[in-house]
Amino acid sequence: MNKFAIIETGGKQYKVSPGQKIQVEKLGVPAGKTLEFDKVLLRADGEKVEIGAPYLASSKVKVKVLREART
Numbered sequence: 001m002n003k004f005a006i007i008e009t010g011g012k013q014y015k016v017s018p019g020q021k022i023q024v025e026k027l028g029v030p031a032g033k034t035l036e037f038d039k040v041l042l043r044a045d046g047e048k049v050e051i052g053a054p055y056l057a058s059s060k061v062k063v064k065v066l067r068e069a070r071t
Contacts, residue, residue, distance in 0.1 A: 002046060007061050008039040016061060031067045036060045 004017045010025030029035050040059035043050045050056055 002044065004044050005040050005059070005061050006042040007037045008041060008055075009037055013041065021066065026068065027065065029065045029068070031065055034062060034064050036062050 004015055006013055006015050008014075009027075012025070014022055014024065016022060027035065038055070038060050040056045040061060041052050041054060043056060043059050050059070052059075
């Protein structure tokens with residue numbers, strides 16, 4: 001099953017899948033906390049694809065912050 005979403009945060013777009021780890025711009029959220037991204041541009045679940053205009057109103061991507069660091 002090919003399940004993913006495209007989200008926007010920090011002025012950038014990211015393709016995310018369940019269980020995937022990504023690095024994004026500083027969020028100001030402590031490690032261990034959960035966060036929801038509500039700027040979802042696209043959601044795909046197998047053959048079903050939804051595209052926002054520009055965002056999907058009822059979609060959110062829930063994430064857990066693992067750490068905050070400088071790069």
